[in-house]
Amino acid sequence: MEPIIEINQIEYSYQEDLPTALKNVSLSIEKGEWLAIVGHNGSGKSTLAKTINGLHLPQKGEVKVGGMLLSEENVWDIRKMVGMVFQNPDNQFVGATVEDDVAFGLENQGIPRDEMLIRVKDALETVKMSKFATREPARLSGGQKQRVAIAGVVALRPDIIILDEATSMLDPEGRREVIETIHQIKEESNLTVISITHDIDEAASASRILVMQKGELVQEGTPEKIFSEGPRLVSLGLDLPFPEKLKAALKVRGIQVPESYLDEEGMMNWLWTSVLKK
Template identity: 70%
Template sequence: MEPIVELKDLTFRYQPDDEKPALDQVSLTINEGEWVAIIGHNGSGKSTLAKTINGLLLPENGEVRVKGQTLAEENIWAIRRAVGMVFQNPDNQFVGATVEDDIAFGMENQGIPREDMVTRVQEALEQVRMTPFATKEPARLSGGQKQRVAIAGVVALRPDVIILDEATSMLDPEGRFEVIEAVKKIKEKNQLTVISITHDIDEAANANRVLVMKQGRLFKEGTPEEIFSAGPELIELGLDLPFPEKLKLALKAQGLEVPSQYLTEEGMVEWLWTSVLNK
């Protein structure tokens, strides 16, 4: 796989006299087609990192490269076209009177011909399963529906990378499930690279790779299995555990011998059925 995002020795301070930088010499590579989750406690630097990739924040030191281009003032808009962002509160992104108007807004700003816009709006609505709501007011949608519309607005611009910046944190479990399922399908259909900034460990479990941020530095990285198997260490970092890992710890506390490897929910159900309930 080819690198699509490369960060080298990235340092960023919100104020010049801040003693501790929000990002402290962060280096990482994200490959084309990957789903990478970035997790960490509040203030760990994960959202700041996302905004430097998109060029919303310019680093004090270091280098950001997207699709082989080094981020600079002269190409910042090209970088932003390549990297779409979906934020925490979808209401802050809505500008159109209807769902379809809102999805079309970004394309209007890019000067995309109307015939292409109409096709892209329809395709984006289909991908997030919101076609029946095309003429509805965004304000009247549920939280999960609003976030799916926000994702559709980004998808219609056809970026190479989508960053979900705490995009599910304000949603209920059903809304989170709707959004993540939509992202999975869009990623597969469009061969997108997904960067998920999240507190939701179950969301992070969908990733190919998980990066753990701590105090502005890249603390640890690995597959979900590798990261979530270190349960107590995650708790010390102020992070939650996926439900299967919580269940394993509870069963272990009751004296049961549990698998050492990380289990998905499906894997946990299979283990319980074959190793515990059938005994």
């Protein structure tokens, strides 16, 4: 399968006297893949995301999206393929009502009104916010606001959605709602999802994880591979998933634990069959 995104040895710096934000980064992303990019503040993960939709043009190297080489001439064509959901949904709202806000991006693209009405309705149904269509966005909960922001992106029907710390301001229930919504949309539309996150549980939803440090790609692999290297994650300033923390605590108590990574369901099954039944 041909990659939908190809990044080849890109570099980017905000200012000459500042450290390089991206250093010789290369990677490819397949269509339909869910990729998580993790790293502490200043690691370059958000800068990397912004080079994919042309908010930043790399100063060295190449970025291809859908087979198109990113340039000043075609940046708007590429942005039609890439939708971004940011950290604070309040900064994205421009409409007086939820449906007005979802329609805003469609108006900018010159979508005919009849088509626009269909897309707004479908997008709100997809994120389960239809009954809030005439509400003011300011009166919604954090999770509801973020779902509206997602609806605004979904209505544009991009091939790629980037979540740039999109769940970081939400409570655990809000984060769960948003991730479940993205999963549903991804499966229905075969979207490519890129999740920029500090949240290890969100990263666990991905099929592949990239670890960034000081502008460089230092590690990549499946969640199982990345999370099994607990001490290395901690050294990079990242948290560990709860099952890995629990395994470490049990190990201190002299209980033999599996070497391989377990998600929450796997941990529950292992506890039930190997520990609680003894």
